[in-house]
Amino acid sequence: MLLQPKLNLRVSQRQVLTPGLVQMVSVLALNKLELKEMINAEVVENPVLEEIEENAQTYEEQAGREGDRELSAEQQQTETERVEKDPFDEIDMGEYFQEYLDPGFRVAGPSFEDVDAPSFENFLSKPSTLSDHLMWQIGSMSLRPELRAATEVIIGNLEENGYLLVSDEELASHDTRGIATPELLAEARAVIQSLDPTGVGAADLRECLLLQVQAGLREVEAAIVRARRHTLQTGEDESAQDLSPLPALEARRVQLKLACRIIVDHLLLLQKRDLRELMRLLASHADAVTSAIECIRQLDPRPGLRYNVSETRLIEPDVAFVKRGDDWTVVMNEEDLPALRLNSGYRKMMRQKETEREVKEYVKERYRSAIQLLRNIEQRKNTIVRTCECIVRRQGDFLERGVDAMRPMMIKEVAEEIGVHPSTVSRAVANKYVHTPQGVYELRFFFAEGVNGPEGGDLPLPLLKKKVRKLIDDEDPRKPLTDDALAAELQRQGIQVTRRTVAKYREDMNIPSTHQRRQRQ
Structure with a gap:
């Protein structure tokens, strides 16, 4: 049987996300701070977009609006002079985007030159992490090259809390040099566990706490040795408890040793707070066991977080619910958001015959991108406002009396009321906050079954x-x-x-x- 090529015609439907739709979905999900960063990036990338600066002057304002009259004259010219009619020129930008059109070039001040001063943000230091802190300590130690390489492998695999949860086989797989033997890794792990903060490099909570108690016990025993040596050299009597530190050090040593026993053998009872069973198993009185438990409570179960400090998350409300008279009003927080408009200078460039075709095509594409962005930002605002107006209508009792008066509300119900898909409402309330008389809440807080x-x-x-x-x-x-x-x-x-x-x-x-x-x- 011979195979012959054939042509088949098939009609099908596919849902395709255009770049404009993708941008609309992404813009809707941004909060105010993220939107501001995105707008600033678009202004840098797209020369047609520009931010409206306060108190900025234009050449036309200085010259008595001569540029406006010139622009009006150009708009009155007939299109018969053009050989080919371009659909892009049929867009009435004056009607839909009048507030964004630039009447002319801007003057920043008395001088035309603007010297960029260095930003002080460039001088801010990067916060140190746990890995940086450990590598700094390793750098000051005299270690064999292979041991130093093994310690770097372990440091690179430490968890955020400072724990080492990977096995020796996994550590060896991460070693590109092939020198990470079990003996070398054990030696490197001991080096890591001797560094600051104490407890880093532990495999679990028990080992982490035990490392800290053992370090404290070594310090106490060293202090006892120094105190006794001082007593022998000066000939003082150890029984003079009011002057000698030995009784307090001995009590501290007993406390730490009891804490070691609890961590090693009875950590589960400690988690259950079973003081009576601990007293029985340790054969000790309540005061001693309570003192040892208090010592354990002062330990750090997550020593790595001391240096892996997460950056503070800034929260700025995107919208506010304000009561005016007897009605609640939705107010968008647009403070510090750049006000955008289209630069008409590039539009003039497209109408000039001497402008090259490649330049015209590029400017047209930039105009399309800028107009799409402005539409998406406006669509984002309308969707958020409509969603919040629905929230206000349904949660009026909450705004008046607080959480106790809150009513159940589903995303699907709000989507049906404003006539959009539930996913649109979900994106509209994602990562956005609202200022209410009851405090600042995430918009998702109001949606609960x-x-x-x-x-x-x-x-x-x-x-x-x-x-x-x-x-x-x-x-x-x-x-x-x-x-x-x-x-x-x-x-x-x-x-x-x-x-x-x-x-x-x-x-x-x-x-x-x-x-x-x-x-x-």
């Missing part, structure tokens, strides 16, 4: 979580409430929830279980 509450109404989840936390805060620490007891108490208040629901929301709030909350005497 409800459970059956008192009098047949729905209770929003934030209020349910608040009630669960209140019951746990008021419980007896020696007899904490179980999830079943919490669900039963909520049901007595008319809130229909199950034990599994209570357990889920308790875990969402990072509240320990009943067994972990119980305090034993």
Whole structure:
């Protein structure tokens, strides 16, 4: 059978995202700070876009608006002089983008030259990380080349908290030199664990705490040796407790040794706060065990975070709910946002016959891109305002009385009310904050499903979580409430929830279980 080429015609539908639609979706999801950064980047890249500066003067203003009259005369010229009619010129920019058109070039001041002064932001130092801090210490040590290379491999694989969670096999796979033997890695790990901060390089919480206690124990024993040497040299009596530091150092050593035993053998009982069982297993009295537990509480379970400090996240409300008279109004926060307009100088350039074709095509493309951006920014504003107006209508009681008066509200309901897809509403409220009389909230905070509450109404989840936390805060620490007891108490208040629901929301709030909350005497 011979295969012969054939032509087949097939009609199908495909959903294609155009570049303009992709930009519209991305712009909608930006908050105010991100939008400002994006606008600044577009202004730098697109010469047709420019920011309207306050108190800026134009040449036309200085020359009595002569440029405006010239521009008006150019617009009155007939299009019959053109050999080919360009659809791009049919765009009435004066009608749709009059506020963005530039009447002329700008004058920054009395001088035409603008000397760029260096920004002080260029002199700000980069915050040091844990890896930088450890590498700085390694650089001051005299180590064999292969040992130094092994320590660098370990430092590069440390977790944010300072833990080393990878195995020797994984470390060896990351070593491009092929020198990371188990013996060398063990030696390098010991070097890392001797550095500051104490506890870094540990494999788990137990080892991290133990490294810190052992370091403190070594310091205390060294201090005891120095104190006894000083006593022998001066001939003082060790029994003079009011002058000698030895009794306090000895008590500290006993405390640290007891803390070591708790960490090594009874860490689970410590997490359960079972003081009675700890006293029995350690054969020690309550004061000594309590003192050792207090010593452990002062340790740092995440020593790496001391240097891996995350940058502070700036939050600036994108919108505000303001009450004017008896009505609530949605006010967009557009302060510090660059005001954009289109530079008409490039439009003149396109109408000049001596302008090269390549230049005209480039300017046309830049105009299209700029107009699309301006439309997307305006569409973003309209979508956010309409969404917030719907929130205000549905959450008026919250704005007046607070969280206790909040009502359940779903994204789908708001999308149907304003006539858009739910994904559009989801992007409109993503990473955006609103200033209300009750405080600053993320817009997503207002969208929460409800459970059956008192009098047949729905209770929003934030209020349910608040009630669960209140019951746990008021419980007896020696007899904490179980999830079943919490669900039963909520049901007595008319809130229909199950034990599994209570357990889920308790875990969402990072509240320990009943067994972990119980305090034993």
